[in-house]
Amino acid sequence: MDSTHEPDLSLKLFVVLSRAVQSINKRVEEDIKSHGLNPTEFAVLELLYHKGDQPIQKIGEKILLASSSITYVVDKLEQKQFLVRKPCPEDRRVTYASITPEGEALMSRIFPEHQKAIQEIFGILDTNEKEMMIKQLKKLGFYAEEL
Numbered sequence: 001m002d003s004t005h006e007p008d009l010s011l012k013l014f015v016v017l018s019r020a021v022q023s024i025n026k027r028v029e030e031d032i033k034s035h036g037l038n039p040t041e042f043a044v045l046e047l048l049y050h051k052g053d054q055p056i057q058k059i060g061e062k063i064l065l066a067s068s069s070i071t072y073v074v075d076k077l078e079q080k081q082f083l084v085r086k087p088c089p090e091d092r093r094v095t096y097a098s099i100t101p102e103g104e105a106l107m108s109r110i111f112p113e114h115q116k117a118i119q120e121i122f123g124i125l126d127t128n129e130k131e132m133m134i135k136q137l138k139k140l141g142f143y144a145e146e147l
């Protein structure tokens with residue numbers, strides 16, 4: 001391959017990948033909003049639903065959100081009665097977020113629907129293509145982190 005063409009190809013790949021992610025995120029966000037949640041609220045509930053109680057201070061790291069925003073989101077979910085705060089018995093500085101039975105019921109109902117929506121978004125790809133893309137995107141991501 002012509003090495004003078006490589007910078008243009010890398011730039012094109014960046015633009016195509018960025019646009020694809022933007023389109024995918026838009027569809028995922030539409031699905032989440034159809035359930036009466038915003039993407040951040042959904043991410044917090046999904047984390048608690050699948051991983052159990054979490055220290056509020058660590059939720060931001062796990063869902064890639066600024067810690068300053070987590071308190072606001074936890075407050076909103078607490079007002080909706082989807083989670084409660086629980087003090088840590090060993091360390092008074094730590095407070096856990098815990099999904100409530102109402103939050104559990106909501107996620108039991110909407111998560112399978114959300115999973116189907118994501119499956120539909122990626123339905124254009126067969127299993128081999130998905131596995132190949134996962135491998136290639138991981139390779140790219142790890143390389144970019146090392147730079």
